[in-house]
Amino acid sequence: MVIDVLTSSSQGNCYKVAQDDSSFLIEVGLPLQKIKKKLGYTLSKIDFALCSHIHFDHSKAAADILKNGIPLITSESTAAALKLNSHNLITFPDDNAKPIKIGSWQIVPFKLLHDVDVPCHGFLCQSLVVNETVFYASDTKILPPLSDRTAKSITHMIVEANHSKVLVQQNVLEGKLDKSLGIRIMRSHMAIETLVEWLESHRFDNLQEIVLCHLSDKNSCAETIKKTIMATMGVLVRVA
Ligand SMILES: [Zn+2]
Numbered sequence: 001m002v003i004d005v006l007t008s009s010s011q012g013n014c015y016k017v018a019q020d021d022s023s024f025l026i027e028v029g030l031p032l033q034k035i036k037k038k039l040g041y042t043l044s045k046i047d048f049a050l051c052s053h054i055h056f057d058h059s060k061a062a063a064d065i066l067k068n069g070i071p072l073i074t075s076e077s078t079a080a081a082l083k084l085n086s087h088n089l090i091t092f093p094d095d096n097a098k099p100i101k102i103g104s105w106q107i108v109p110f111k112l113l114h115d116v117d118v119p120c121h122g123f124l125c126q127s128l129v130v131n132e133t134v135f136y137a138s139d140t141k142i143l144p145p146l147s148d149r150t151a152k153s154i155t156h157m158i159v160e161a162n163h164s165k166v167l168v169q170q171n172v173l174e175g176k177l178d179k180s181l182g183i184r185i186m187r188s189h190m191a192i193e194t195l196v197e198w199l200e201s202h203r204f205d206n207l208q209e210i211v212l213c214h215l216s217d218k219n220s221c222a223e224t225i226k227k228t229i230m231a232t233m234g235v236l237v238r239v240a
Contacts, residue, residue: 001132001156006030006038008213008240012057014038015158015211015240016046017134019127022104025049025065026123026136026158028072029057032064046070047103048090052112053120053139054081073100073107077118094119104129112140115188126153131206134158138214140190143198151202158240161212161229162189163219171219185219192225199233207233213240 006014012030016023016039028035028049036043051059051074059082065072066086074084076091090100097109106126114120122137122144133153137143138160146154163185171177210229215222222239230237 001127001130001134003134003156003158003209003211005211005213005238005240006035010057010214012060013138013213015136015213017125017156018045019104019129019132021045022047022129024103024105024125026125027052027058027138028061028065029055030060032061032068035061043068043070047105048073050074050107050123050125050136051078052122052136053114053116054078054118055116055139058139071102073102073109075109075119075121078121081118092121094121097121101128110144112137112144113142113188114139115184124150124154132156138190139188141186141188142194143190146202148203152205154204155206155208156211157207157209158211158213159195160190160214161192161195161220161225162214163191163216164221164225165191165193167221168219177218185216189214189216192220192228196228196232199229204233204235207235209236209238211238211240215239 002018004016013027015026048071066088071088073090079091100107108124109121112120126133132155134156135154136158168182172182226237
């Protein structure tokens, strides 16, 4: 499985996951033309796309992706809020979504906790061809507890590591960060401390790679985070 980071920031998020001849996008948070440019001016190899929530840095190209005949998987409430309407749209309920089989993949959505009226979801994307599964979760304060079986099935992870709680508190105290913004960040995004705790509380026996996404420049230190997680998990860690 190959993960390509097309873009990862509050300006736009889009990741390509490829396995043999099949590939799909996680998030479509850039204008379609920009996504196309990053893919070599073609969408022909993209089988489908996933969209986690309504914020534009994740959903900007949703309608255009559908117009181009590419199936888009998102929650019923996100589709309604974005006014998406197409026979290419595949929706799931906010709670207890069932696995969705599409092409050579099985997608299991799960609910996250973010500062948005319409819920944000993460996705467990399992290849039906090889024994590989990618876990994706971004824009969330918490991560869900996983069963032992699910944790062991995960080979790749794209996960938010937005800020360090210590750095946010320090920046607020030193007047470098507005207090209300500091509170908002800590309420709606993943702290590196929370991520490490979650990683340590599971047995990811088959994990090969972690891609850390959505890092905040001011409130995180990418190299330190990367080294901490590499040392904790003993796997390859990439900063998106
Ligand atoms: Zn968001």
